[in-house]
Amino acid sequence: MNRNMSIIGxxxxxxxxxxxxxxxxxxxxYAGVVEKLERLQFDVNDLGDITINRPDSKNDKQEGNLRNLPxxxxxxQKLAEMVDQEIEKDRFPLVLGGDHSxxxxxxxxxSKHYENLGVIWYDAHGDLNSGETSPSGNIHGMPLAVSLGIGHEKxxxxxxxxxxxxxxxxVIVGARSLDPGEKDLIKEKGIKVYSMHEIDRMGMTKVMAETIDYLKDRTDGVHLSLxxxxxxxxxxxxxxxxxxxGMTYRESHLAMEMLAESDILTSAEFVEVNPILDDKNKTATVAVGLMGSLFGEKLK
Structure with missing residues (x-):
């Protein structure tokens, strides 16, 4: 794994x-991600946060069934350009969200740097909706479909x-809440999904072993979206x-440890941490712990 890492919030x-x-x-x-990565001997460059402009409720009109599209x-667009620049500098992009959009x-x-980028989508949801299929119009339920070329051209x-x-x-790992349109798209496109049913029956060890084996020969880079x-x-x-x-903390650590051992990851993002809804920053602390396992932290 590339030891030169750029963090983008x-x-x-x-x-x-x-x-x-x-x-x-x-x-x-705040939960200590930079300190954790530096202890693991990564050269970390924290680029700070991208500026996100707020909508003007008086003038902005919802475009189709897409909330806050502009x-x-x-x-x-800003994120895509920054990630592109960091990969050009031969740095591993670690993106911190923010919602999954x-x-x-x-x-x-x-993806512009790879012929066959693999994606591990570690999520309860498929995020395969479009404006036509989304019950809510929330774009955080659409990024995987958008990346397949399905959705608004913006x-x-x-x-x-x-x-x-x-x-x-x-490969989608951990799915347990899929809308009807997403189920149809998964069948139509033949997308590989390990639902909680498979994780419970097979165990996380087999699910991740199969995921890694499935991706390592067909891809030239792998992105984790957690x-x-x-x-x-x-x-x-x-x-x-x-x-x-959903998946347990221990199952998730195991999944991250197996990804670390496989040495196939070339980028990663961790999303949907909401401290307003959290308990004493527990979820962010979990995030940093999982990043430790993903980036090679061992007990012995």
Missing amino acids: VPMDLGQSRRGVDMGPSAIR QVAEGN IAIGSLAGI LTNMLDYQPKIKPENI DFDGLDPSEAPGVGTPVLG
Whole structure:
């Protein structure tokens, strides 16, 4: 793994409707992420937070079924450009959210450097909606679809190319809340999904071994997009869309440790930490602990 790392904070809360997730990057920093990574011998360059402009409620009109589209697109454009620049400098981009709509910018900036970028989507949700299928109009439920080229062109055509990823290079881990349109798209595109049913039956060791084996030969880089609602709310309470019956802290550490051992990751993002909904910054502390495992921390 590249030991030169750039941290980019994206205080985005416009891809959904609950305030507070814009403070996620600050909460993760407060929980000690930079110190943790430096102890693991990474050369860390914290680039601070991207500026996210607020909508003007008087003048902004909702475009179709897409909440805050101009601001979400603008913020992701800035992120895509920053991520692109850091990869050009041969640095590992670590993106801190913010809501999951920021994956649109992350993947736009990352994927242009790879022929076959693999994506591990560690999440309770598929995030495969579009304006036509979304029950809410929240763009944080759309980034994976957008990255496949499905959705509004202000989002799909970021950095002037699409699609960013191929359906056969995606693995969703931990799904347990999928909308009807997402289920249809998963079947249509043949996207590999390990739901909580598979994790319970097979165990996390087998799920991650299969995920790593599936991606390592077909991809030339792998991006981890980890949404903290993938974990059970008892373990990560500070998220905007909690879903009961999620992955445990220990299962998640194991998954991160196996990814570290596989040495296939080339970028990562951690999203949806909302300190307003949290208990004494517990979720951000969990985030830093999982990053430790992902980036090689060992007990012995």
